[in-house]
Amino acid sequence: MDLQQMRYVVAVAETRNFTRAAERCAVVQSSLSHRIAALERELGVRLFARSSRRVELTSAGAAFVAAARECLAAADRAVADASAAAGVVRGRLAVGVIVTAAAVDVPELLQRYRAQHPEVRVMLRSGRSDELAAAIRSGDLDIAFLGLPEGERPSGVESVVLDHDEHVLAVAAGHRLAGASRVTLREIAGETFVDFVAGTPGRAQSDRAFAAAGLVRDVAYEAGVVELITRLIAGGLGIALLPSAFIRPLAAEDPGLALVPVVDGPHRVEYLAWSRFNPSPATRAMLDVLGVRPRA
Template identity: 60%
Template sequence: MELQQMRYVLAVAETGNFTRAARQCLVVQSALSHQIAALERELGAKLFARTSRRVALTAAGEAFLPAARACLEAAERAAADAAAATGEIRGRLAVGIIPTVTGIDLPATLREFHHAHPRVRIVLRSAGSDDLTAAIRAGDVDVAVLGLPETTEPRGVRFRALNHDKHVAVVARDHRLAALDRVDLPTLAVEPFADFPAATAGRAQSDLAFAAAGLERTVAFEAMSTDLIIGLIRQGLAVALLPARFVAGIPGLETIPVTDGPGRVEYLAWSDFNPTPAAVAFLRSAGVSPVS
Protein backbone atom coordinates (compact mmCIF):
# COMPACT_ATOMS: atom_id res chain seq x y z
CA MET A 1 0.00 0.00 0.00
CA GLU A 2 1.44 3.37 -1.04
CA LEU A 3 0.74 6.90 0.12
CA GLN A 4 0.02 7.96 -3.46
CA GLN A 5 -2.72 5.33 -3.71
CA MET A 6 -4.33 6.78 -0.60
CA ARG A 7 -4.15 10.27 -2.09
CA TYR A 8 -5.92 9.03 -5.19
CA VAL A 9 -8.68 7.40 -3.12
CA LEU A 10 -9.20 10.61 -1.13
CA ALA A 11 -9.31 12.67 -4.32
CA VAL A 12 -11.99 10.45 -5.87
CA ALA A 13 -13.98 10.48 -2.62
CA GLU A 14 -13.82 14.29 -2.46
CA THR A 15 -14.62 14.98 -6.11
CA GLY A 16 -16.95 12.03 -6.74
CA ASN A 17 -15.39 11.62 -10.15
CA PHE A 18 -12.31 9.83 -11.48
CA THR A 19 -11.63 12.44 -14.17
CA ARG A 20 -11.76 15.39 -11.75
CA ALA A 21 -9.68 13.44 -9.22
CA ALA A 22 -6.99 12.75 -11.83
CA ARG A 23 -6.95 16.42 -12.80
CA GLN A 24 -6.63 17.39 -9.13
CA CYS A 25 -3.75 14.93 -8.64
CA LEU A 26 -2.03 16.01 -11.90
CA VAL A 27 -2.05 12.51 -13.41
CA VAL A 28 -3.83 10.91 -16.32
CA GLN A 29 -7.05 9.15 -15.41
CA SER A 30 -5.83 5.73 -16.53
CA ALA A 31 -2.89 5.90 -14.09
CA LEU A 32 -5.14 6.92 -11.21
CA SER A 33 -7.70 4.20 -12.00
CA HIS A 34 -4.94 1.58 -12.29
CA GLN A 35 -3.48 2.48 -8.88
CA ILE A 36 -6.87 2.40 -7.16
CA ALA A 37 -7.67 -0.96 -8.79
CA ALA A 38 -4.30 -2.31 -7.56
CA LEU A 39 -5.07 -1.11 -4.04
CA GLU A 40 -8.52 -2.74 -4.15
CA ARG A 41 -6.93 -6.03 -5.19
CA GLU A 42 -4.45 -5.79 -2.32
CA LEU A 43 -7.26 -5.05 0.16
CA GLY A 44 -9.55 -7.69 -1.31
CA ALA A 45 -12.45 -5.20 -1.35
CA LYS A 46 -13.93 -2.61 -3.68
CA LEU A 47 -13.58 0.96 -2.36
CA PHE A 48 -15.88 2.52 -4.96
CA ALA A 49 -19.08 1.50 -6.66
CA ARG A 50 -18.84 2.65 -10.28
CA THR A 51 -21.24 3.17 -13.12
CA SER A 52 -20.79 5.20 -16.29
CA ARG A 53 -22.46 8.16 -14.58
CA ARG A 54 -21.79 7.80 -10.89
CA VAL A 55 -19.04 6.99 -8.39
CA ALA A 56 -19.78 6.34 -4.71
CA LEU A 57 -17.88 4.94 -1.76
CA THR A 58 -18.72 1.39 -0.77
CA ALA A 59 -18.97 0.36 2.88
CA ALA A 60 -15.33 -0.74 2.66
CA GLY A 61 -14.42 2.63 1.18
CA GLU A 62 -16.19 4.48 3.98
CA ALA A 63 -14.28 2.38 6.51
CA PHE A 64 -10.96 2.90 4.71
CA LEU A 65 -11.18 6.68 4.40
CA PRO A 66 -10.61 7.95 8.01
CA ALA A 67 -7.45 5.89 8.59
CA ALA A 68 -6.14 6.73 5.12
CA ARG A 69 -6.65 10.43 5.78
CA ALA A 70 -4.92 10.12 9.17
CA CYS A 71 -2.04 8.24 7.56
CA LEU A 72 -1.50 10.97 4.96
CA GLU A 73 -1.68 13.67 7.63
CA ALA A 74 0.88 11.76 9.73
CA ALA A 75 3.18 11.45 6.73
CA GLU A 76 2.86 15.15 5.99
CA ARG A 77 3.56 15.97 9.63
CA ALA A 78 6.62 13.70 9.65
CA ALA A 79 8.03 15.49 6.61
CA ALA A 80 7.27 18.90 8.15
CA ASP A 81 8.96 17.96 11.44
CA ALA A 82 12.04 16.67 9.64
CA ALA A 83 12.26 19.86 7.57
CA ALA A 84 11.78 22.01 10.69
CA ALA A 85 14.77 20.27 12.29
CA THR A 86 16.89 21.73 9.48
CA GLY A 87 15.31 25.19 9.82
CA GLU A 88 12.75 24.90 7.02
CA ILE A 89 9.05 25.34 7.78
CA ARG A 90 6.65 23.55 5.45
CA GLY A 91 3.49 21.48 5.54
CA ARG A 92 -0.09 22.67 6.05
CA LEU A 93 -1.44 25.53 8.13
CA ALA A 94 -5.21 25.65 8.73
CA VAL A 95 -6.43 29.05 9.92
CA GLY A 96 -9.99 29.52 11.16
CA ILE A 97 -11.69 32.91 10.94
CA ILE A 98 -14.98 34.31 12.14
CA PRO A 99 -16.93 36.61 9.78
CA THR A 100 -16.10 39.78 11.79
CA VAL A 101 -12.32 39.79 12.30
CA THR A 102 -10.94 43.12 13.52
CA GLY A 103 -8.33 42.22 16.15
CA ILE A 104 -5.63 41.23 13.67
CA ASP A 105 -4.79 42.30 10.13
CA LEU A 106 -5.04 38.75 8.87
CA PRO A 107 -4.16 39.40 5.18
CA ALA A 108 -1.03 41.31 6.21
CA THR A 109 -0.05 38.62 8.74
CA LEU A 110 -0.56 35.87 6.17
CA ARG A 111 1.46 37.83 3.63
CA GLU A 112 4.37 38.17 6.04
CA PHE A 113 4.11 34.50 6.98
CA HIS A 114 3.91 33.36 3.36
CA HIS A 115 6.95 35.39 2.37
CA ALA A 116 8.91 33.90 5.27
CA HIS A 117 7.65 30.32 4.73
CA PRO A 118 6.62 29.91 1.08
CA ARG A 119 6.47 26.09 1.28
CA VAL A 120 3.61 26.11 3.79
CA ARG A 121 0.21 25.38 2.25
CA ILE A 122 -2.31 27.72 3.87
CA VAL A 123 -5.95 26.67 4.23
CA LEU A 124 -8.55 29.20 5.42
CA ARG A 125 -11.77 28.07 7.07
CA SER A 126 -14.60 30.47 7.88
CA ALA A 127 -17.04 29.45 10.61
CA GLY A 128 -18.52 30.45 13.95
CA SER A 129 -16.39 30.59 17.08
CA ASP A 130 -17.85 27.44 18.65
CA ASP A 131 -17.22 25.37 15.52
CA LEU A 132 -13.68 26.73 15.21
CA THR A 133 -12.91 25.99 18.85
CA ALA A 134 -14.09 22.41 18.36
CA ALA A 135 -11.99 22.16 15.19
CA ILE A 136 -8.89 23.26 17.10
CA ARG A 137 -9.51 20.64 19.76
CA ALA A 138 -10.01 18.00 17.05
CA GLY A 139 -6.79 18.97 15.29
CA ASP A 140 -8.57 20.09 12.10
CA VAL A 141 -7.63 23.77 12.57
CA ASP A 142 -4.24 24.97 13.81
CA VAL A 143 -5.08 28.52 14.86
CA ALA A 144 -8.26 30.59 14.76
CA VAL A 145 -9.63 34.04 15.41
CA LEU A 146 -12.66 33.85 17.71
CA GLY A 147 -15.22 36.39 18.92
CA LEU A 148 -17.02 35.70 22.20
CA PRO A 149 -19.27 37.55 24.67
CA GLU A 150 -17.41 39.51 27.34
CA THR A 151 -18.38 36.97 30.00
CA THR A 152 -17.04 33.97 28.07
CA GLU A 153 -13.54 32.65 27.36
CA PRO A 154 -12.51 29.92 24.91
CA ARG A 155 -12.55 26.43 26.43
CA GLY A 156 -10.12 23.60 25.85
CA VAL A 157 -7.65 25.69 23.84
CA ARG A 158 -4.85 28.16 24.46
CA PHE A 159 -5.71 31.75 23.63
CA ARG A 160 -4.70 35.39 23.76
CA ALA A 161 -7.14 38.30 23.79
CA LEU A 162 -6.69 40.56 20.77
CA ASN A 163 -9.17 43.33 21.55
CA HIS A 164 -12.37 44.34 23.31
CA ASP A 165 -15.13 45.98 21.31
CA LYS A 166 -18.65 47.27 21.86
CA HIS A 167 -21.52 46.56 19.51
CA VAL A 168 -23.31 49.38 17.77
CA ALA A 169 -26.73 49.46 16.18
CA VAL A 170 -26.44 49.30 12.39
CA VAL A 171 -29.29 50.74 10.32
CA ALA A 172 -29.94 52.02 6.80
CA ARG A 173 -29.31 55.72 6.26
CA ASP A 174 -33.01 56.43 5.77
CA HIS A 175 -34.09 54.41 8.82
CA ARG A 176 -36.16 56.20 11.45
CA LEU A 177 -33.38 55.72 14.04
CA ALA A 178 -30.53 56.88 11.81
CA ALA A 179 -30.47 60.45 13.13
CA LEU A 180 -30.16 59.45 16.81
CA ASP A 181 -26.92 60.08 18.69
CA ARG A 182 -27.56 57.09 20.95
CA VAL A 183 -30.12 54.32 21.26
CA ASP A 184 -31.09 51.82 23.97
CA LEU A 185 -32.16 48.19 23.78
CA PRO A 186 -35.88 48.81 24.45
CA THR A 187 -35.99 51.10 21.41
CA LEU A 188 -34.21 48.52 19.26
CA ALA A 189 -36.27 45.57 20.51
CA VAL A 190 -39.28 46.50 18.37
CA GLU A 191 -37.23 46.38 15.16
CA PRO A 192 -36.79 43.27 12.96
CA PHE A 193 -33.20 42.03 13.27
CA ALA A 194 -30.69 40.36 11.01
CA ASP A 195 -28.26 38.27 13.03
CA PHE A 196 -26.07 35.19 13.05
CA PRO A 197 -27.76 31.79 13.44
CA ALA A 198 -29.16 30.80 16.83
CA ALA A 199 -26.76 29.04 19.23
CA THR A 200 -23.66 30.58 17.65
CA ALA A 201 -21.23 32.71 19.68
CA GLY A 202 -21.83 35.68 17.36
CA ARG A 203 -25.56 35.53 18.05
CA ALA A 204 -25.09 34.96 21.80
CA GLN A 205 -23.50 38.37 22.23
CA SER A 206 -26.77 40.10 21.35
CA ASP A 207 -29.10 37.46 22.81
CA LEU A 208 -27.46 37.76 26.23
CA ALA A 209 -27.81 41.54 26.23
CA PHE A 210 -31.53 41.47 25.42
CA ALA A 211 -32.16 38.66 27.91
CA ALA A 212 -30.35 40.58 30.67
CA ALA A 213 -32.58 43.57 29.94
CA GLY A 214 -35.71 41.38 30.10
CA LEU A 215 -36.50 42.07 26.47
CA GLU A 216 -37.54 39.94 23.52
CA ARG A 217 -36.77 40.77 19.91
CA THR A 218 -37.57 39.28 16.53
CA VAL A 219 -34.69 37.94 14.45
CA ALA A 220 -36.29 38.00 11.03
CA PHE A 221 -33.17 36.97 9.10
CA GLU A 222 -30.36 34.59 10.08
CA ALA A 223 -27.11 34.33 8.13
CA MET A 224 -23.43 33.62 8.68
CA SER A 225 -22.52 35.99 5.86
CA THR A 226 -21.88 39.54 7.04
CA ASP A 227 -22.20 40.73 3.44
CA LEU A 228 -25.74 39.38 3.38
CA ILE A 229 -26.58 40.90 6.77
CA ILE A 230 -25.29 44.29 5.64
CA GLY A 231 -27.22 43.99 2.37
CA LEU A 232 -30.45 43.33 4.29
CA ILE A 233 -29.81 46.40 6.44
CA ARG A 234 -29.16 48.59 3.39
CA GLN A 235 -32.49 47.47 1.95
CA GLY A 236 -34.27 48.57 5.13
CA LEU A 237 -35.37 45.03 5.94
CA ALA A 238 -33.64 44.79 9.30
CA VAL A 239 -31.28 46.31 11.83
CA ALA A 240 -28.35 44.60 13.51
CA LEU A 241 -25.93 44.80 16.40
CA LEU A 242 -22.36 44.39 15.15
CA PRO A 243 -18.87 45.17 16.50
CA ALA A 244 -18.07 48.86 16.11
CA ARG A 245 -14.64 48.27 14.58
CA PHE A 246 -16.07 45.91 11.98
CA VAL A 247 -18.73 48.25 10.60
CA ALA A 248 -16.74 51.48 10.82
CA GLY A 249 -16.69 53.19 7.43
CA ILE A 250 -18.95 50.75 5.56
CA PRO A 251 -20.87 52.84 3.01
CA GLY A 252 -24.66 53.04 3.01
CA LEU A 253 -25.05 52.46 6.74
CA GLU A 254 -25.48 54.46 9.91
CA THR A 255 -24.03 53.22 13.19
CA ILE A 256 -25.46 54.29 16.54
CA PRO A 257 -23.87 53.72 19.97
CA VAL A 258 -26.03 51.58 22.26
CA THR A 259 -26.26 52.66 25.88
CA ASP A 260 -26.74 49.17 27.29
CA GLY A 261 -25.49 47.16 24.35
CA PRO A 262 -23.34 44.04 24.28
CA GLY A 263 -19.61 43.78 23.87
CA ARG A 264 -17.28 41.07 22.70
CA VAL A 265 -13.69 39.96 23.09
CA GLU A 266 -11.75 38.78 20.08
CA TYR A 267 -9.19 36.02 20.64
CA LEU A 268 -6.42 34.26 18.80
CA ALA A 269 -6.72 30.59 19.81
CA TRP A 270 -4.66 27.47 19.24
CA SER A 271 -3.97 24.04 20.71
CA ASP A 272 -0.89 23.44 22.81
CA PHE A 273 -1.08 19.70 22.09
CA ASN A 274 1.81 19.04 19.72
CA PRO A 275 1.39 22.12 17.48
CA THR A 276 2.87 21.81 14.01
CA PRO A 277 6.01 23.78 13.08
CA ALA A 278 3.86 25.88 10.74
CA ALA A 279 1.41 26.72 13.55
CA VAL A 280 4.25 27.73 15.89
CA ALA A 281 5.78 29.90 13.17
CA PHE A 282 2.44 31.57 12.42
CA LEU A 283 1.79 32.39 16.07
CA ARG A 284 5.23 33.95 16.34
CA SER A 285 4.62 36.02 13.21
CA ALA A 286 1.39 37.22 14.88
CA GLY A 287 3.37 38.28 17.96
CA VAL A 288 2.21 35.41 20.14
CA SER A 289 4.45 33.01 22.05
CA PRO A 290 2.97 29.51 21.57
CA VAL A 291 4.38 28.35 24.91
CA SER A 292 3.96 30.01 28.28
Protein backbone atom coordinates in the same frame (compact mmCIF):
# COMPACT_ATOMS: atom_id res chain seq x y z
CA MET B 1 0.44 -0.41 -0.25
CA ASP B 2 2.08 3.03 -0.31
CA LEU B 3 1.24 6.63 0.51
CA GLN B 4 0.55 7.50 -3.12
CA GLN B 5 -2.18 4.86 -3.29
CA MET B 6 -3.70 6.34 -0.14
CA ARG B 7 -3.65 9.80 -1.71
CA TYR B 8 -5.42 8.45 -4.80
CA VAL B 9 -8.14 6.80 -2.72
CA VAL B 10 -8.72 9.94 -0.64
CA ALA B 11 -8.87 12.06 -3.79
CA VAL B 12 -11.52 9.82 -5.34
CA ALA B 13 -13.46 9.76 -2.06
CA GLU B 14 -13.49 13.56 -1.92
CA THR B 15 -14.25 14.24 -5.58
CA ARG B 16 -16.45 11.16 -6.18
CA ASN B 17 -15.00 11.10 -9.64
CA PHE B 18 -11.94 9.30 -11.02
CA THR B 19 -11.26 11.95 -13.66
CA ARG B 20 -11.30 14.85 -11.21
CA ALA B 21 -9.26 12.83 -8.71
CA ALA B 22 -6.62 12.18 -11.37
CA GLU B 23 -6.50 15.88 -12.22
CA ARG B 24 -6.05 16.76 -8.55
CA CYS B 25 -3.22 14.25 -8.20
CA ALA B 26 -1.60 15.32 -11.51
CA VAL B 27 -1.67 11.79 -12.92
CA VAL B 28 -3.41 10.16 -15.88
CA GLN B 29 -6.71 8.52 -14.98
CA SER B 30 -5.68 5.08 -16.19
CA SER B 31 -2.72 5.05 -13.81
CA LEU B 32 -4.84 6.19 -10.85
CA SER B 33 -7.52 3.59 -11.58
CA HIS B 34 -4.89 0.85 -11.97
CA ARG B 35 -3.23 1.71 -8.63
CA ILE B 36 -6.56 1.74 -6.79
CA ALA B 37 -7.60 -1.57 -8.37
CA ALA B 38 -4.26 -3.07 -7.31
CA LEU B 39 -4.83 -1.83 -3.76
CA GLU B 40 -8.31 -3.36 -3.69
CA ARG B 41 -6.85 -6.71 -4.79
CA GLU B 42 -4.21 -6.48 -2.10
CA LEU B 43 -6.78 -5.68 0.58
CA GLY B 44 -9.33 -8.18 -0.70
CA VAL B 45 -12.19 -5.66 -0.50
CA ARG B 46 -13.90 -3.15 -2.78
CA LEU B 47 -13.23 0.43 -1.69
CA PHE B 48 -15.63 2.02 -4.18
CA ALA B 49 -18.98 1.15 -5.66
CA ARG B 50 -18.80 2.22 -9.29
CA SER B 51 -21.38 2.84 -11.97
CA SER B 52 -21.38 4.78 -15.23
CA ARG B 53 -22.59 7.89 -13.37
CA ARG B 54 -21.63 7.54 -9.71
CA VAL B 55 -18.70 6.63 -7.52
CA GLU B 56 -19.34 6.02 -3.83
CA LEU B 57 -17.35 4.61 -0.95
CA THR B 58 -18.27 1.18 0.30
CA SER B 59 -18.36 0.60 4.07
CA ALA B 60 -14.86 -0.86 3.79
CA GLY B 61 -13.79 2.16 1.76
CA ALA B 62 -15.11 4.59 4.35
CA ALA B 63 -13.12 2.80 7.07
CA PHE B 64 -10.00 2.80 4.90
CA VAL B 65 -10.27 6.50 4.01
CA ALA B 66 -10.56 7.54 7.65
CA ALA B 67 -7.34 5.71 8.51
CA ALA B 68 -5.64 6.82 5.28
CA ARG B 69 -6.24 10.48 6.12
CA GLU B 70 -4.56 9.93 9.50
CA CYS B 71 -1.59 8.22 7.85
CA LEU B 72 -1.18 10.98 5.26
CA ALA B 73 -1.41 13.66 7.93
CA ALA B 74 1.23 11.86 9.98
CA ALA B 75 3.49 11.57 6.93
CA ASP B 76 3.09 15.26 6.10
CA ARG B 77 3.84 16.15 9.72
CA ALA B 78 6.98 14.00 9.66
CA VAL B 79 8.24 15.89 6.61
CA ALA B 80 7.37 19.25 8.19
CA ASP B 81 9.09 18.34 11.48
CA ALA B 82 12.23 17.19 9.68
CA SER B 83 12.33 20.41 7.66
CA ALA B 84 11.78 22.52 10.77
CA ALA B 85 14.66 20.74 12.49
CA ALA B 86 16.81 21.86 9.57
CA GLY B 87 15.59 25.42 9.95
CA VAL B 88 13.04 25.46 7.12
CA VAL B 89 9.28 25.62 7.78
CA ARG B 90 7.25 23.60 5.29
CA GLY B 91 3.89 21.89 5.17
CA ARG B 92 0.32 23.12 5.42
CA LEU B 93 -1.27 25.76 7.62
CA ALA B 94 -5.07 25.73 7.77
CA VAL B 95 -6.43 29.02 9.11
CA GLY B 96 -10.02 29.70 10.18
CA VAL B 97 -11.50 33.20 10.28
CA ILE B 98 -14.90 34.50 11.34
CA VAL B 99 -16.50 36.88 8.84
CA THR B 100 -16.48 39.79 11.32
CA ALA B 101 -12.83 39.47 12.37
CA ALA B 102 -11.40 42.91 13.14
CA ALA B 103 -8.65 42.52 15.74
CA VAL B 104 -6.14 41.42 13.10
CA ASP B 105 -5.80 42.42 9.46
CA VAL B 106 -5.78 38.85 8.18
CA PRO B 107 -4.65 39.54 4.56
CA GLU B 108 -1.75 41.69 5.81
CA LEU B 109 -0.85 38.99 8.35
CA LEU B 110 -0.80 36.31 5.65
CA GLN B 111 1.42 38.51 3.49
CA ARG B 112 3.95 38.80 6.31
CA TYR B 113 3.75 35.08 7.00
CA ARG B 114 4.27 34.18 3.37
CA ALA B 115 7.26 36.52 3.12
CA GLN B 116 8.93 34.69 6.02
CA HIS B 117 7.77 31.15 5.20
CA PRO B 118 7.17 30.88 1.44
CA GLU B 119 7.24 27.07 1.45
CA VAL B 120 4.16 26.75 3.67
CA ARG B 121 0.88 26.23 1.86
CA VAL B 122 -1.76 28.33 3.61
CA MET B 123 -5.41 27.32 3.38
CA LEU B 124 -8.05 29.81 4.53
CA ARG B 125 -11.54 28.90 5.71
CA SER B 126 -14.32 31.14 7.02
CA GLY B 127 -17.09 30.04 9.34
CA ARG B 128 -18.73 30.39 12.73
CA SER B 129 -16.61 30.51 15.86
CA ASP B 130 -18.04 27.27 17.24
CA GLU B 131 -17.44 25.46 13.94
CA LEU B 132 -13.88 26.75 13.66
CA ALA B 133 -13.04 25.77 17.25
CA ALA B 134 -14.44 22.28 16.58
CA ALA B 135 -12.32 22.07 13.42
CA ILE B 136 -9.20 22.84 15.48
CA ARG B 137 -10.09 20.10 17.95
CA SER B 138 -10.62 17.59 15.13
CA GLY B 139 -7.35 18.54 13.42
CA ASP B 140 -8.99 20.05 10.32
CA LEU B 141 -7.71 23.53 11.23
CA ASP B 142 -4.42 24.56 12.81
CA ILE B 143 -5.32 28.04 14.00
CA ALA B 144 -8.35 30.35 13.95
CA PHE B 145 -9.56 33.84 14.71
CA LEU B 146 -12.77 33.68 16.75
CA GLY B 147 -15.32 36.03 18.30
CA LEU B 148 -17.35 35.05 21.36
CA PRO B 149 -19.72 36.73 23.82
CA GLU B 150 -17.99 38.35 26.76
CA GLY B 151 -17.36 35.83 29.52
CA GLU B 152 -17.13 32.83 27.18
CA ARG B 153 -13.85 31.24 26.12
CA PRO B 154 -13.11 28.76 23.33
CA SER B 155 -13.26 25.22 24.72
CA GLY B 156 -10.78 22.42 24.12
CA VAL B 157 -8.17 24.65 22.46
CA GLU B 158 -5.36 26.98 23.44
CA SER B 159 -6.32 30.63 23.08
CA VAL B 160 -5.27 34.21 23.76
CA VAL B 161 -7.42 37.33 23.80
CA LEU B 162 -6.78 39.64 20.87
CA ASP B 163 -9.29 42.40 21.57
CA HIS B 164 -12.42 43.45 23.48
CA ASP B 165 -15.15 45.19 21.53
CA GLU B 166 -18.67 46.51 21.98
CA HIS B 167 -21.57 46.42 19.55
CA VAL B 168 -23.13 49.48 17.95
CA LEU B 169 -26.53 49.87 16.38
CA ALA B 170 -26.53 49.87 12.58
CA VAL B 171 -29.56 51.48 10.90
CA ALA B 172 -30.44 52.85 7.47
CA ALA B 173 -29.34 56.44 6.92
CA GLY B 174 -32.99 57.54 6.81
CA HIS B 175 -34.05 55.68 9.96
CA ARG B 176 -35.57 57.69 12.81
CA LEU B 177 -32.62 56.76 15.07
CA ALA B 178 -29.91 57.61 12.54
CA GLY B 179 -29.07 60.90 14.25
CA ALA B 180 -29.36 59.74 17.86
CA SER B 181 -26.39 60.32 20.15
CA ARG B 182 -27.00 56.98 21.87
CA VAL B 183 -29.76 54.44 22.54
CA THR B 184 -30.62 51.72 25.06
CA LEU B 185 -31.76 48.19 24.36
CA ARG B 186 -35.22 49.04 25.71
CA GLU B 187 -35.53 51.90 23.22
CA ILE B 188 -34.85 49.62 20.25
CA ALA B 189 -36.47 46.36 21.42
CA GLY B 190 -39.64 47.08 19.43
CA GLU B 191 -37.78 47.46 16.13
CA THR B 192 -37.46 44.78 13.43
CA PHE B 193 -34.02 43.19 13.55
CA VAL B 194 -31.60 41.64 11.11
CA ASP B 195 -29.12 39.23 12.70
CA PHE B 196 -27.02 36.13 12.30
CA VAL B 197 -28.64 32.69 12.34
CA ALA B 198 -30.10 31.59 15.69
CA GLY B 199 -27.78 29.36 17.71
CA THR B 200 -24.55 30.83 16.34
CA PRO B 201 -22.02 32.70 18.52
CA GLY B 202 -22.55 35.87 16.47
CA ARG B 203 -26.27 35.78 17.24
CA ALA B 204 -25.79 34.77 20.88
CA GLN B 205 -23.99 38.02 21.66
CA SER B 206 -27.14 40.09 21.04
CA ASP B 207 -29.61 37.47 22.27
CA ARG B 208 -27.92 37.31 25.65
CA ALA B 209 -27.86 41.09 26.02
CA PHE B 210 -31.61 41.37 25.41
CA ALA B 211 -32.35 38.39 27.66
CA ALA B 212 -30.25 39.91 30.48
CA ALA B 213 -32.27 43.12 30.14
CA GLY B 214 -35.54 41.17 30.31
CA LEU B 215 -36.45 42.17 26.75
CA VAL B 216 -37.80 40.31 23.74
CA ARG B 217 -37.13 41.43 20.16
CA ASP B 218 -38.29 40.43 16.70
CA VAL B 219 -35.56 39.05 14.42
CA ALA B 220 -37.30 38.96 11.06
CA TYR B 221 -34.25 38.36 8.88
CA GLU B 222 -31.43 35.89 9.52
CA ALA B 223 -28.29 35.70 7.42
CA GLY B 224 -24.87 34.11 7.62
CA VAL B 225 -23.20 36.65 5.34
CA VAL B 226 -22.41 40.13 6.67
CA GLU B 227 -22.76 41.71 3.23
CA LEU B 228 -26.39 40.59 3.11
CA ILE B 229 -27.05 41.88 6.63
CA THR B 230 -25.73 45.34 5.78
CA ARG B 231 -27.71 45.42 2.53
CA LEU B 232 -30.92 44.56 4.40
CA ILE B 233 -30.19 47.33 6.90
CA ALA B 234 -29.42 49.91 4.21
CA GLY B 235 -32.63 48.90 2.47
CA GLY B 236 -34.63 49.81 5.56
CA LEU B 237 -35.80 46.26 6.28
CA GLY B 238 -34.39 46.14 9.79
CA ILE B 239 -31.69 47.22 12.22
CA ALA B 240 -28.81 45.25 13.71
CA LEU B 241 -26.28 45.21 16.52
CA LEU B 242 -22.80 44.55 15.11
CA PRO B 243 -19.23 44.65 16.51
CA SER B 244 -18.04 48.25 16.29
CA ALA B 245 -14.48 47.50 15.14
CA PHE B 246 -15.86 45.55 12.20
CA ILE B 247 -18.79 47.70 11.09
CA ARG B 248 -17.27 51.19 11.48
CA PRO B 249 -14.93 50.92 8.46
CA LEU B 250 -17.79 49.57 6.35
CA ALA B 251 -20.20 52.30 7.42
CA ALA B 252 -17.60 54.96 6.65
CA GLU B 253 -17.71 53.86 3.00
CA ASP B 254 -21.47 53.23 2.79
CA PRO B 255 -23.70 56.33 2.88
CA GLY B 256 -26.72 54.07 3.31
CA LEU B 257 -25.67 53.09 6.85
CA ALA B 258 -25.63 55.03 10.11
CA LEU B 259 -24.19 53.88 13.44
CA VAL B 260 -25.46 54.71 16.92
CA PRO B 261 -23.73 53.85 20.24
CA VAL B 262 -25.68 51.50 22.53
CA VAL B 263 -25.45 52.20 26.27
CA ASP B 264 -26.13 48.63 27.43
CA GLY B 265 -25.34 46.70 24.25
CA PRO B 266 -23.52 43.41 23.76
CA HIS B 267 -19.77 42.98 24.12
CA ARG B 268 -17.57 40.47 22.36
CA VAL B 269 -14.04 39.17 22.75
CA GLU B 270 -11.89 38.19 19.79
CA TYR B 271 -9.56 35.25 20.32
CA LEU B 272 -6.71 33.55 18.55
CA ALA B 273 -7.08 29.79 19.03
CA TRP B 274 -4.90 26.81 18.12
CA SER B 275 -4.55 23.13 18.96
CA ARG B 276 -3.51 22.10 22.44
CA PHE B 277 -1.81 19.00 21.09
CA ASN B 278 1.67 19.47 19.67
CA PRO B 279 1.21 22.43 17.27
CA SER B 280 2.88 21.93 13.90
CA PRO B 281 6.00 23.90 12.91
CA ALA B 282 3.83 25.96 10.54
CA THR B 283 1.45 26.79 13.40
CA ARG B 284 4.29 27.75 15.71
CA ALA B 285 5.70 29.96 12.96
CA MET B 286 2.35 31.77 12.68
CA LEU B 287 2.22 32.25 16.44
CA ASP B 288 5.70 33.72 16.25
CA VAL B 289 4.64 36.16 13.51
CA LEU B 290 1.74 37.22 15.75
CA GLY B 291 4.05 37.60 18.75
CA VAL B 292 2.27 34.85 20.71
CA ARG B 293 4.35 32.57 22.90
CA PRO B 294 2.59 29.22 23.44
CA ARG B 295 3.02 27.46 26.74
CA ALA B 296 5.65 24.75 26.72
